[in-house]
Amino acid sequence: MSTEIDADNGSGPSPDSDNDVKTDTDGPRRRTGPLGDFTVTPRVLVIVAWAVPVGVLGAVAAWLLLRLIGLITNMVFADRISTTVVNPGTVGAPWWVILGAPVVGGLVVGLMARYGSEKIRGHGMPEAIEGVLFRRAVVEPKVALLKPTSAAVSIGTGGPFGAEGPIIMTGGAIGSVLAQRLDVTDDERRALMVAGAAAGMAATFNAPLASVLLAVELLLFEWRPRSFLPVTAAVVVATLLRGPLLGYEPIFGLDTSTWHITATSDALCLLAGALGGLLAVAVTALVYASEDGFLRFGRRLHWMWWPAIGGLIIGLGGLVVPRALGVGYDVIGDLLSGRAALSLVVGILVVKSLIWGLSLGSGTSGGVLAPTFMIGAALGALEGFVLPSAGPGFWALVGLAATVGGVMRSPLTGVVFSLELTHAWPALLPLLIASAAAYGVSVLVLGRSVLTEKIARRGRHLSREYAVDPLEYGFADEVMDPAPVVVRVGDPVPELRDGGLGRQRLFPVLDGGDLVGVVGRGVLRRDPADWVAHVVTDPVAVGPDDTLAVVRDRLAAAGVTVAPVVDGDRLLGLVSVEDLLERRQSVAGANRARASAGGTT
The missing domain is CATH 1.10.3080.10 (Clc chloride channel)
Known part of the structure; x- marks a missing residue:
């Protein structure tokens, strides 16, 4: 373990494990967390509650967008006032209107983008993905107004586009703007943003399950209760409102009674x-x-x-x-x-x-x-x-x-x-x-x-492949160094320093059999007289039954690369970033070996 840590960089979570450890008297030890397979807290119910008004607003936004598209289409191509969505090519508009209206509409959209917000350019889904992944789900309030308006102008003047991209961006903006006014985390704000986007889709197409799936496959990049439940709540509410607003029937209902699929x-x-x-x-x-x-x-x-x-x-x-x-x-x-x-x-x-x-x-x-x-x-x-x-x-x-x-x-x-x-x-x-x-x-x-x-093309990278992280199913006590060099209160530090440090960079400090802190290698080298004053008494520590993903997150949050593994005050070993990388590398190496031998990964 060649990872270095400063002695004064030790603030972090308490050493208690997040998981309870249960032992069967007649079988192997079972590791069970307080919530089983899921990472969720009761706070998700608060976000679900906020997703309900987001679903209402998403449905209303979808209704307004479709009505606005119908109004512009009828005014431009049929010279009448109506909000019914019609096909521009079926109302008998003269050729010069068919040719010129899309040009005027494009000019209006260009002006709105330049002097309003450049974020309204494009079809909406990539912008929504970027907002979720790279902008902490923060959307400007004006986008919620300009995006549907520009889309209505573009489509209403003949643009061959759909309303779903703009409504995804608009519904997402509604959820984001609401979340920005609440005391929520980035993950919770993301859930509300995607809830608004999916609600708009559900209201537009009367397709609740597809809207939830689209949120998972295209926007959330995860399948977790913390996001799935709020999204589903918003979609259900929007679908229920869709009936009185836009109708209950499927958009393209088919009679399959005569079908014969062989x-x-x-x-x-x-x-x-x-x-x-x-x-x-x-x-x-x-x-x-x-x-x-x-x-x-x-x-x-x-x-x-x-x-x-x-x-x-x-x-x-x-x-x-x-x-x-x-x-x-x-x-x-x-x-x-x-x-x-x-x-x-x-x-x-x-x-x-x-x-x-x-x-x-x-x-x-x-x-x-x-x-x-x-x-x-x-x-x-x-x-x-x-x-x-x-x-x-x-x-x-x-x-x-x-x-x-x-x-x-x-x-x-x-x-x-x-x-x-x-x-x-x-x-x-x-x-x-x-x-x-x-x-x-x-x-x-x-x-x-x-x-x-x-x-x-904007310099971002993302992967839409879902896989189980090897760090999610490994535990700290499986990869730790179970016999690290330790420093005991009262040890002759100069003697230890002369030959007992090895390559280790962080040293647990024990008082009797109890862990009282950690000290960095640099301190033992430069200040042997009073090194006890530099002991970090509240180190970043993990439990033996913390998953390696939890270990990774704790190390990253504290900005350190190695931590003691403890059971109460008892030291069990040390775990480092190198140990996590070795676990990941061993899984990747096994997959490569299977692939080269003609197996599957």
């Missing part, structure tokens, strides 16, 4: 899923190729003008396929019900993909989920003209789930979203096959998703 259908879902994964790869590459193009072009033109250029692309696409404009819930419904003609299917698949990917790279405001629904359903509908029929809309639904699983890299969310949007419960197994296949293709071909690539 083993052949299930097998062909592998092919459909792989094609969905390739589509996900293509549109993701298109988004970032567009962003690269705007960045190169931006050397001569301020980014404020980019959304207007993206709007021109949207307008040109709208002239070719007018129904590709806007959120397009009606188009998704036609695709899923099997009512869409081949011309519409191909037009949506090609034009929607192009105008969405190219305009999103301009930094305008709008979400990715609804466009992904549409192009995925279009791909599946196109496959339905070739593959054996299993029922109206079956292959469109399979394509939707596959594309969501590939674009978002959230296969479970893709499956559950598809089921909750349509209530097509018999399609569970086919959707799981297709979504998993698309996810596999996406991760094999692309290094990052449409969400994480944007974050990586």
Whole structure:
């Protein structure tokens, strides 16, 4: 153990273990904490209580956003006052409106971003992820107002985007702003921020379970009671409010009574899923190729003008396929019900993909989920003209789930979203096959998703893989040095100093058999006359049944690299950072050895 510690850097937690140790008289010792497998305290109930109003506000924000989108769409394209969400391409607007409205909308969004808040640029999910992971879940209050307003302007003037990204950012801002006014920790503020985001999603799509899964897979980066319970509370409240605000029925309810799903259908879902994964790869590459193009072009033109250029692309696409404009819930419904003609299917698949990917790279405001629904359903509908029929809309639904699983890299969310949007419960197994296949293709071909690539381009790194940390299932007494060099009160320090220190850097000080403190190696070297005055009497200590993760956290919190392991006042050994690294390295080495021998990790 070659780790050094200053003698005066010893403040830290008490030496008592957080876990109780119980011994069976006829069996091995069992290690059980006061809360079993979970790290949670009764304070989580307080956060759950605060998540309830967050859920209410998230539902209201979703309702207001959809009404505002409908109002702007009707005013711009139909010259009327109405808050009903309509497709801009179905109201008979003249060609110059279809071409020019997205340009004006992009210009307004650019001005709002430059003079309001640059954080409203983009589709919302990467910004929410950054807020959760890198900004301590702190969001400016003005973002809660500017993000939905800019999204309503962008979508209402024909932008081919969804409302979910902006509502995630808006709901998250609501939870964050509330939490900033409460006496809460960073983790609790993060839970409330994600609770608001998930509540907005649940109210928008009437999909509570998918919203919770999306929060876990895309925003929380953990599955713990401290965050899961508040998020679920907010989602439940928002879903209950969704009924009187926006309706109780599924958005794209399907009649599955005539479906006949066979083993052949299930097998062909592998092919459909792989094609969905390739589509996900293509549109993701298109988004970032567009962003690269705007960045190169931006050397001569301020980014404020980019959304207007993206709007021109949207307008040109709208002239070719007018129904590709806007959120397009009606188009998704036609695709899923099997009512869409081949011309519409191909037009949506090609034009929607192009105008969405190219305009999103301009930094305008709008979400990715609804466009992904549409192009995925279009791909599946196109496959339905070739593959054996299993029922109206079956292959469109399979394509939707596959594309969501590939674009978002959230296969479970893709499956559950598809089921909750349509209530097509018999399609569970086919959707799981297709979504998993698309996810596999996406991760094999692309290094990052449409969400994480944007974050990586800002100099951040994150991993969305879930795994058990080896330090979570090891204990302090398994890796400690059980026979460290100790200093006893009354020991002849000069003699000890001359040959008994070895390479050890921290020395427990014992009075009889009891630990009374610790002293650093430097003190014993430079001040042998009165070293007792430098003994740290309240050292950072851990118990034998503390997990190595607890040991790591205590060392990090105190800024030290080695600690005594104690049972009451009795010294059992020393544990250091090197011991933790050796445990992690031994697990990693075993995995590498298995992989090189042809095993799995």
